[in-house]
Each structure stands twice: as structure tokens, then as C-alpha cells.
Amino acid sequence: xxxxVIAFLCLSILLYLLxxxxxxGAGIVELIxxxxxxxxTRMLTYRTIGPVWEANHMWLIIIIVILFVGFPPIYxxxxxxxxxxxxLMLLGIIGRGTAFVFRHYDAVKDDMQRVYxxxxxxxxxxxxxxxxxxxxxxxxxxxxxxxxxxxxxxVAPWTSFFSISVGIFTVSICGFLAAVYLSGEETDQHIRQVxxxxxxxxxxxxxxxxxxxxxxxxxxxxxxxxxxxxxxxTLTILILASLSLLLLWHFLNKQKAAASRLVxxxxxxxxxxxxxxxxxxxxxxxxxxxxxxxxxxxATGKPITTLAWALILGSIFIxxxxxxxxxxFQKEPEGQA
Amino acid sequence: MDDLMAARSQxxxxxxxxxxxxxxGMVMPFFMATSHYFYLKTxxxxxxxxxxxxxxxxxIFFVTGAVSGTMLSFELGLLWPTFMEHAGPIFGMPFSLEGxxxxxxxxxxxxxxxxxxxxxPWFHWITGLIVGISGLASGILVVAANGxxxxxxxxxxxxxxxxxxxxxxxxxxxxxxxxxxxxTIAAFVATGFAVAGIHALMLLKGRNVAxxxxxxxIAIIFGGVAAIVQPISGDLSAKDIAxxxxxxxxxxxxxxxxxxxxxxxIGGIPDEKNKSVDYAIEIPGALSFLAHGDFDATVKGLDQIxxxxxxxxxxxxxAFQVMVLCGMIMVGLGLLYFFAAWKKRDWISKRWFLMLFxxxxxxxxxxVEAGWTVTEVGRQPWILYGYIKTSEAVTPMPGITxxxxxxxxxxxxxxxxxxxxxxxxxxxxxxxxxDHGNHSKKPTxxxx
Numbered sequence: 001x002x003x004x005v006i007a008f009l010c011l012s013i014l015l016y017l018l019x020x021x022x023x024x025g026a027g028i029v030e031l032i033x034x035x036x037x038x039x040x041t042r043m044l045t046y047r048t049i050g051p052v053w054e055a056n057h058m059w060l061i062i063i064i065v066i067l068f069v070g071f072p073p074i075y076x077x078x079x080x081x082x083x084x085x086x087x088l089m090l091l092g093i094i095g096r097g098t099a100f101v102f103r104h105y106d107a108v109k110d111d112m113q114r115v116y117x118x119x120x121x122x123x124x125x126x127x128x129x130x131x132x133x134x135x136x137x138x139x140x141x142x143x144x145x146x147x148x149x150x151x152x153x154x155v156a157p158w159t160s161f162f163s164i165s166v167g168i169f170t171v172s173i174c175g176f177l178a179a180v181y182l183s184g185e186e187t188d189q190h191i192r193q194v195x196x197x198x199x200x201x202x203x204x205x206x207x208x209x210x211x212x213x214x215x216x217x218x219x220x221x222x223x224x225x226x227x228x229x230x231x232x233x234t235l236t237i238l239i240l241a242s243l244s245l246l247l248l249w250h251f252l253n254k255q256k257a258a259a260s261r262l263v264x265x266x267x268x269x270x271x272x273x274x275x276x277x278x279x280x281x282x283x284x285x286x287x288x289x290x291x292x293x294x295x296x297x298x299a300t301g302k303p304i305t306t307l308a309w310a311l312i313l314g315s316i317f318i319x320x321x322x323x324x325x326x327x328x329f330q331k332e333p334e335g336q337a
Numbered sequence: 338m339d340d341l342m343a344a345r346s347q348x349x350x351x352x353x354x355x356x357x358x359x360x361x362g363m364v365m366p367f368f369m370a371t372s373h374y375f376y377l378k379t380x381x382x383x384x385x386x387x388x389x390x391x392x393x394x395x396x397i398f399f400v401t402g403a404v405s406g407t408m409l410s411f412e413l414g415l416l417w418p419t420f421m422e423h424a425g426p427i428f429g430m431p432f433s434l435e436g437x438x439x440x441x442x443x444x445x446x447x448x449x450x451x452x453x454x455x456x457x458p459w460f461h462w463i464t465g466l467i468v469g470i471s472g473l474a475s476g477i478l479v480v481a482a483n484g485x486x487x488x489x490x491x492x493x494x495x496x497x498x499x500x501x502x503x504x505x506x507x508x509x510x511x512x513x514x515x516x517x518x519x520x521t522i523a524a525f526v527a528t529g530f531a532v533a534g535i536h537a538l539m540l541l542k543g544r545n546v547a548x549x550x551x552x553x554x555i556a557i558i559f560g561g562v563a564a565i566v567q568p569i570s571g572d573l574s575a576k577d578i579a580x581x582x583x584x585x586x587x588x589x590x591x592x593x594x595x596x597x598x599x600x601x602x603i604g605g606i607p608d609e610k611n612k613s614v615d616y617a618i619e620i621p622g623a624l625s626f627l628a629h630g631d632f633d634a635t636v637k638g639l640d641q642i643x644x645x646x647x648x649x650x651x652x653x654x655x656a657f658q659v660m661v662l663c664g665m666i667m668v669g670l671g672l673l674y675f676f677a678a679w680k681k682r683d684w685i686s687k688r689w690f691l692m693l694f695x696x697x698x699x700x701x702x703x704x705v706e707a708g709w710t711v712t713e714v715g716r717q718p719w720i721l722y723g724y725i726k727t728s729e730a731v732t733p734m735p736g737i738t739x740x741x742x743x744x745x746x747x748x749x750x751x752x753x754x755x756x757x758x759x760x761x762x763x764x765x766x767x768x769x770x771x772d773h774g775n776h777s778k779k780p781t782x783x784x785x
Contacts, residue, residue, distance in 0.1 A: 051451040054403060054443035058436070064410045065436045068421055069429025076422040079414030083734050087743075090411055094404045094747060098754070101400040105393050106758055107765035154734055299502075303426035306504045307433055314437030321444045329451065 002070075004308040006281075006294050008315070009066045014272055016059035018177065018265055021170075023049055023056045025178025027096065027124020028171060029198060030117075040191055041182070042117075046104060048185045051329040053100065055322055057093070062311075069307050073297040074283050078134075081143045085130045085158045092127030095119045125171060132170025136163030136213075139279055140222060144287035165216035169209040173268055176202035180264040184257025196252050199260070203248065210271070227278060234274045241270035341728055343737040344416040347744055349713070351405065351412055353706055354748045358402030360705060362442075363476050363521075364528035364559070365395045366449075366469030371555050373462050383548050389453070390766060391552075392465075396450055397758050401751060403443070416737070420720050420730035423499055427492050428485040430504035431478040438478060442471040476524065477517040484512035487712070487722050488581050494724060515577045516712070519570045522563045523708060527701030529560015530667055534698025535763065537691045544767050550685065557694070560701070561671030567664055572627065579628035582722065583637040584646060585715035588653035590624055591617070592638045599624040599636035604658055607650045612639070648717045656710035663704035670697055 026045040033041045068075040079086065096119070103116030137143065137158040147153045157163070179202050183195035217224035228234045244263050251259040279285070284292040298304065338346070369391045376384035410432075414421050448456070448464035455461075485491075491507030492499045533556035539549040578586045586592070591607035591614045592599060601624040605617025622632035629636070639647055670693060677684040684690040720727040731737075 051447040054400070055440065055447060057403075057407070058440040058443050061407060061410055061439060062436050065429070065432050068414060068425040069433055070426070072422045072425035075414050075425060076418040079411070079418045079421070080732060080734060083415050083732065086411055086415060087740055090408050091743075091747065093407055094751070097400050097404040098751060101396055102754060102758060105397050105762075107393075107761040107769075150735065299426035301502060303429060303502055303504050306430055310430065310433040310437070314433070314440070317437060318440045318444070321441065325444050325447050328448070328455070 001305045001308040002295075002298055005066060005070045005298075005304055005311065008308075008311045009063065009070070009294075010276060012059045012062045012066065014269060016056075016063060017173070017272060018268060019052075019056040020059060021128065021174040021268070022177040022181045023053050023174075024096070024124045024128045025174035025176065025202075026182065027100075027121050028128075028175035029178050029182060029195075029202075031121040031125060032175070032198070033194075037191065037194060038117075040188075042103075044182055044186055044191075048182065048329070050104070052326055054097075055325060057097070060093075066307070066311070070299055070304055071283070071292075071294065071297045072299060074292045077143070077145075077284055077292060078138070081145070081154065081157055082134050082137055084154060085133050085137070089127055089130035089134065092123040092130060095123035096127055099123065124174075128170045128174045129167040132167035133158050133163045135170065136160070136166030138283065139275070139285050140220065141285040141287055143284065146288055160216075160220055162213070162216040162220040162222060165209065165212045169206070169213050172202060172206040172209045173271075176206045177264055177268065180252075180260050183252075183255075184261060192255070196255070199252055199264075200249070203245070203264075207245070224278075228274060231278065234278050237270050237274040237277070241267050241274075244270075338738050338741070340735055340737045341731050343741040344731045345727065347737065347741040348412065348416055350741070350745060350748060351409055352709065352713075354752070355402065355405040355409055356705060356709060357702055358398050358405060359472075359476060360524040360527050360702070361398040361531075362395070362402045363469065363472040363524050365391060365398070365532075366465055366472060367525075368528075368532065368555050368559065369395065370462065370466045370469060371559075372551070373465055375551075377458055377462060383551055386769070387548060387552050387555075390762070390769070392450060393762055394759060395468075396446075397755060397762075399446055401755055403439075405748075406439070415740075416732055417720065417727075417730045418732050420725055423725065424486075424721060427499060427502050427504060427507045428482050430508040431481045431485075435475050435478040435482075438471045438474040442468055442475060445471060473521065477521060478508075480517040480520045481508050481510070481513040483712070484516045485510045486720065487516070487585075487716055488512035489721055489724055511581060512577065515570070515574045519567070519574050519708070522567045522570055523701070523705050525559050525563035526567055526664075526667060527560075527705050529556050529558075529563060530670075530694075530697050530701040531699065532556035533560055534695050537694040538698075539763065539766070540685075541688065541691045541695065548766065553685075553694075557671075557674050560667070561674050564664070564667040564671040564701075568668065571661075571664070575627050576630070579636070582715070584639065584642045584648055585653070585711070586628060587637065587639045587642070588648045588650045588715050589657040589711055591650055591654045592624065592636060594640050595635060595638040597625070597635050598622045598633050599628075599638075601627060602654075605654070607654050609650050646718060648715050653711055653715045656707040656714065660704045660707035660711060663700040663707070667697060667700055667704075670694065 026041075026049050030038060030041045030045065064075070067078070099116045099119035103113055103120065106112055106116070137160070140157070140160055140162045142157040142160050142163075144152060144157070147156075176199065179195055179199035183192055183199050186192040186195055214225040228238060244267055248260060248263040248267070251263060281293040281295050282291040283294050283297070286292065299307075369388050372384045372391065373388040375381060376388060445464045445467040449461065449468055452461045452464060456464075485507050488511040489507075490510040491503040491505070493501045533553050536549045536553040536556065540546060540553060575586070578589075590599075590602055591605065592602075593607075593612040593614075598621060600619040600621045602614060602617040602619060605614040607614045625634040625636055626632045628634065639650070673690075673693070677690065716722055718726050718728065720730045
């Protein structure tokens with residue numbers, strides 16, 4: 001049953017990155033949109049993401065619950081050593097969610113809108129940035145429980161060059177996913193071109209920041225790149241991801257919305273898969289080598305069995321209704337704009 | 338402020354903030370579904386407008402509840418990592434089910450808020466109802482988890498290790514039912530009276546009377562019924578606590594010495610040093626009766642509990658008094674409303690009548706906050722009653738005071754914005770939903 005739980009954990013992480021990521025990305029796209037088109041972006045974001053965004057963020061809750069029920073030492077270690085970036089990420093989540101809803105439901109549309117927009121766009125940037133930093137800190141091996149000073153214990157692990165570059169990489173991924181997604185939803189030909197252009201730019205940014213991650217790993221003394229390309233499986237995955245870049249640009253040029261989304265999702269899935277394959281079963285790489293893995297940190301017996309059943313039962317309810325929700329709001333509303 | 342106190346304050350603040358939004362998120366969908374039902378059945382546009390107006394409020398409250406709930410799921414670990422490391426696998430069951438319920442709620446609210454004129458009207462109505470049902474389920478599950486902290490079950494503690502873990506037994510601990518029942522009813526009382534109070538204020542101003550009177554009635558009927566039945570659930574809780582957590586009951590009642598025929602104290606200020614209570618009204622034997630169903634029964638006092646395990650008496654006692662007082666006032670108002678609805682129909686347009694309900698607007702939420710204070714402070718010094726002390730569970734990271742200050746500011750500004758938004762929503766009611774006296778004439782749709 002442990003494998004069922006692990007499968008749900010991996011699925012939730014992937015879906016959070018893809019769906020939640022595209023969601024954060026909408027704010028990032030708004031941030032880099034020229035002011036004359038911003039209102040347009042906002043309307044499109046509201047129409048396409050409004051109905052589904054709360055559901056997209058539930059994956060994070062599922063991840064957290066799986067961690068604290070199934071892998072309590074991991075949850076506890078993350079909470080202790082990455083307390084500060086987690087808090088900053090939470091501030092982002094609070095700011096973003098509330099500003100997104102408030103700006104729509106404020107009955108009077110006045111200068112307050114600018115405040116909401118400001119909070120929404122910047123927290124859309126900050127949240128994935130810290131999520132990335134946390135992910136980077138989890139695999140960099142900088143978490144050192146034996147350290148003595150406040151800085152070494154609670155600050156150094158997540159302020160490494162590597163962690164920060166993973167943060168930047170995550171922000172690019174989110175923006176990229178959102179631009180691809182939004183370009184397919186826009187009906188105005190001119191504005192669609194703008195989104196496609198952004199999708200291309202953000203795709204380039206993703207590739208560059210991906211390279212930055214490898215470079216940062218090298219500088220920080222992690223042999224990540226060598227390990228990924230000398231291992232046949234991860235090498236194949238990375239090659240597939242790189243080749244699909246050509247497909248992506250082709251579909252973007254041809255304005256094939258569904259195919260572009262599929263390829264963009266594929267690329268991000270491949271990146272996560274390569275990293276997942278490389279590090280599995282380790283989840284939290286520790287400085288002293290006592291890594292916390294999905295096996296050695298797992299609860300045993302009934303907690304895992306009941307968690308697995310709860311997840312299976314939950315997904316029977318959640319997945320069909322979630323797909324129906326996303327499907328329903330993909331169609332143009334009938335009779336009203 | 339030391340780190341433990343800062344961590345406790347931050348947790349109290351976060352929970353105290355979240356509970357308001359959780360209550361509204363749990364209960365408002367039922368008010369909306371009721372109003373929505375009348376609209377679908379009769380085609381009355383006031384009910385349609387009311388449903389839409391409420392749904393905007395709910396969207397604002399739901400998102401605030403959702404983000405503060407997300408925050409809490411992290412805060413459990415950020416502030417109490419040692420507790421979570423042991424407790425996670427044991428009391429994780431309600432949380433994993435709650436994850437599902439919360440997820441379904443988020444999906445259903447997407448359908449409901451964005452689904453006007455898109456779906457079959459009754460499918461749309463059902464999605465609104467599902468928001469309420471899954472919200473209620475979430476609430477009950479989280480309270481069951483809290484129940485486990487008061488009444489640990491589903492494991493054996495041997496040589497410092499938690500073994501033979503049974504998450505199902507942990508979820509159905511002895512406290513879950515009484516706590517969940519009391520909280521669910523409380524959510525209806527609090528939301529009912531708060532909503533009724535706001536609409537009573539609008540009625541007093543005399544604008545959109547047909548609209549606000551429908552709103553007032555739906556809210557006060559839910560709230561009033563809940564307030565009237567709440568004392569029964571309160572009695573169940575008191576008897577349960579007397580059995581399981583005598584220290585908490587003793588603190589609630591400032592009952593320092595074990596006695597037969599123990600008196601019930603009304604009001605009063607406990608003096609923890611001299612183990613006495615000043616200015617209280619005593620009802621002889623009433624505490625014995627309420628706790629054990631017998632006027633002559635012995636009620637355990639704080640003297641039988643080691644001093645280091647005493648909860649703070651003053652806070653617990655005062656919070657309990659506040660909760661009961663608010664509850665009693667609302668019972669009275671509930672009865673008054675039903676009497677008026679039965680015999681004195683014209684009272685609803687009377688100033689004094691409306692003023693009473695306006696004054697009662699915050700009472701339900703004050704009672705909820707006071708009640709949680711009793712539950713949580715009354716459990717101290719334990720985080721897991723009888724097993725782990727709160728001081729042993731706190732994070733080793735220093736400087737929690739800073740995070741407490743930051744989050745106080747965040748929650749303060751969020752509260753201010755939510756009140757501001759609500760004020761604006763209400764102010765816009767006359768413009769968005771004018772009275773449609775003549776239903777045969779096709780009215781203009783309210784602006785989205």
C-alpha cells in the first residue's frame with residue numbers, strides 16, 4: 001500500500017506543478033504584460049482560471065496531508081529547517097488567492113483595484129519562486145541538523161545559488177505554462193499572437209533558467225548534470241524533453257492550442273520525471289548523508305493502509321468532478337460573453 | 338515574549354481567524370441553497386438576487402477561509418513539528434478525508450459561482466448544496482482531529498513509542514461526537530445571527546425591504562433553531578468533559594476543591610493564588626447535577642490534579658462565562674423571533690425589535706471564539722492530553738515572535754479588507770438589486 005501512497009504523492013506534485021503552476025503563471029504573465037493589454041489579460045485569466053483555481057491549489061493540501069500522515073519525519077524536518085521559505089511561500093499564497101478574488105468581488109471598481117493587482121501579480125511571482133527554492137533546498141544536501149548557528153541551520157540551506165536558481169526556473173515554468181494555456185483560450189487573433197509570443201519568450205526563459213540550474217549545481221559542487229546525462233533513463237527523458245521543444249514551437253506557430261498544451265505539459269512532466277527518477281526514493285537530501293527517503297521515513301502499518309484507502313476513495317469523488325469542472329469551463333459560455 | 342508563547346499566540350490567532358471564515362463557509366451555502374430553492378420554485382426575483390448577493394459574500398469568505406486553512410496545515414508543522422511527527426500518522430485519518438471534502442468543496446464552488454445560466458438550474462442548485470455539505474464534513478473532520486488531542490485514542494504508548502496505531506479508532510475518539518455536534522450547531526448560530534443582524538440593520542434603514550426581510554428570515558430561522566437546541570449539546574459536552582478532562586471542567590468552573598454537591602458559579606473572578614472566587618453567584622449542587630446528573634455527586638476539583646498540570650483558570654473560566662452568556666442571550670432572541678412570527682407579525686417592522694438583532698450580530702462569533710478558548714486553553718499544559726506537553730512540541734527554531742508579528746499584521750489587514758469589501762457589497766445592494774414589485778414585467782438583470 002505504500003506504493004499507492006507514493007504514487008498519489010507523485011501525481012499530486014505533478015498536478016500541482018502543472019495546474020497550480022499555470023495558475024501562478026497567469027499572474028506572472030500579467031506582470032510582464034504591457035499596461036494597455038493588462039485589462040485584457042485580467043479578463044481572460046478571470047474567465048479561464050476563475051472557476052478552477054481553488055481546485056488547482058488543493059493539490060498542495062493533498063501533498064501536505066500525505067507528507068504528515070505518511071512521512072512524518074519528512075514533514076517535520078521540512079517544517080523545521082525550511083521554516084522561513086515556507087512562511088514566505090504561505091504569505092504569497094495568502095496574498096495571491098485573496099487578491100484574485102477580492103479584485104473581482106469588490107462591488108466598487110476604483111483605485112483599490114490597483115492594490116489588488118499589485119498584490120496578485122507580485123505574489124504570483126513570489127509563491128512559485130519560494131516553492132522552487134524549497135524544492136532546491138530539499139535536493140541540494142545543504143540541510144544540516146548538526147550545524148550550530150541560526151544562519152547555518154535555518155538560512156543557509158535555502159539561500160544557496162542552486163536553490164535560488166531552482167526558484168527562478170520554477171517561476172519560468174509557471175509563466176511558460178500559463179502563456180501556452182492562455183494563448184489557446186484567447187479568441188481575439190491579435191491578442192492571441194501576443195500570448196503566443198510570450199509563450200515563446202517564456203519557453204526560452206525556461207530553457208535558459210534550466211541551464212542556470214545546472215550551472216548553479218556545478219558551482220555549488222553538485223554533480224547533477226553529469227549524473228543526469230550518464231544515467232541512460234534520465235538521459236533519454238531529457239532528450240525527449242529537448243526534442244519536444246521543436247514540436248512545441250511548431251504547434252505554437254500553427255496555433256494548435258490543444259497540441260501546444262499537451263507538449264508543454266509533457267516537457268514539464270519529463271523534467272520532473274528525470275529529477276524524480278534520479279533522486280527516488282530520497283525526498284530530503286541531508287548534509288550528513290542521513291537522507292530521508294520515501295521508504296525509511298514512511299509510517300508503517302495501519303496509518304499507511306488507511307491513508308491509501310482514503311486517497312483511493314477520495315480520488316473516485318475528486319477526479320471525475322474535477323475533470324468535469326475543467327471541461328465545463330473550457331467551452332465558451334452560451335449566450336453571454 | 339518567549340518562543341513558546343509566540344508560537345501559542347500565532348496558533349491561537351490563526352485558528353481564531355480561520356474559524357470565523359470556516360463557519361461562514363460551512364453555513365452560508367445552506368442559506369443560499371434555501372433562497373435559491375425558493376427562487377427556482379416560485380421564480381421570485383428577490384430570492385434570486387439574494388442568492389447572488391450572498392454568493393458574492395461567500396466567495397470573499399471562502400477564499401479567505403481557504404488560504405487561512407492552507408496556512409494552518411503548514412503551521413501545524415512550522416510551530417509544532419515534534420507533535421506532528423508523532424501525531425501525524427495517528428490522527429491523520431480525518432485530515433486525509435478532510436482533504437477530499439475540501440477538494441470537493443472547491444470544485445463545487447467553481448460550479449456554483451460561475452455556473453449561473455450555464456447548467457441545468459437544478460444541477461446548479463445541487464452544486465451549491467454540495468458546497469455546504471462538503472464544508473460541513475470538513476468542519477466535522479477537523480474537529481474530530483481536535484477531539485483526538487483532547488481525548489487521545491487509537492495507539493499504545495510503550496517506552497516512549499507510539500505503537501499499535503489505529504487511525505480509525507483515533508478518529509472516532511471519545512470527544513469527537515460531542516465536540517463536532519457542538520461546533521456544527523455553533524456555526525449555524527453564529528452565522529445565522531451575524532447575517533440576520535446585518536439584514537436587520539438594512540431593514541432599519543428601510544431600503545430594499547422585500548429583499549432584506551427575506552434574507553433576515555432565512556438567517557434567523559436557521560440561527561434561532563440552532564441557538565435553541567445548542568444548550569442540549571452543551572450539556573452533553575459538559576458531562577463528557579467531566580468524565581474525560583476533569584481539569585478542564587474545574588478550570589471552566591473555577592472549582593478549586595473537590596466537593597460533593599458542588600455549586601455552579603455564575604460570573605466571578607477566580608483568584609488562582611488563594612484558590613478562591615470573588616463576586617460569583619453560586620447555585621448549590623447545580624455543577625454536580627450538570628456534570629453527573631445528580632445534585633449530590635462529587636465533582637473533582639483542581640486540588641486533585643498536580644499543580645504543573647493545571648490549565649490557566651482565569652482565562653478558561655472567563656471564556657466559559659462569556660460563551661454561556663452569549664448563548665443564553667441568543668436562545669432568548671431565537672424564542673422572541675419565533676413568538677413574533679407566531680403571534681406578533683408586526684414586530685418585525687418595529688425599531689426596538691430590529692435593534693435587538695442588530696446588537697446581537699457579533700454574539701455568535703464571540704461565543705465561538707470563547708468556546709474554542711475554553712477547549713484549547715483548558716487543555717493546557719498539554720498539546721496531546723496526558724501524553725505530550727505543549728512546551729515539548731514547539732519548534733526548535735528561535736525567533737517565532739517575528740513570525741507572530743508578521744502574521745498578526747497579515748490577519749489584521751485581511752480582516753480590515755474583508756470588512757471593507759462586505760461594506761461595499763452591502764452598500765451596492767440598492768443599485769444592484771432594486772425592488773421588483775411587479776414580477777410580470779421583465780426586470781433588468783443585475784450587473785455581474
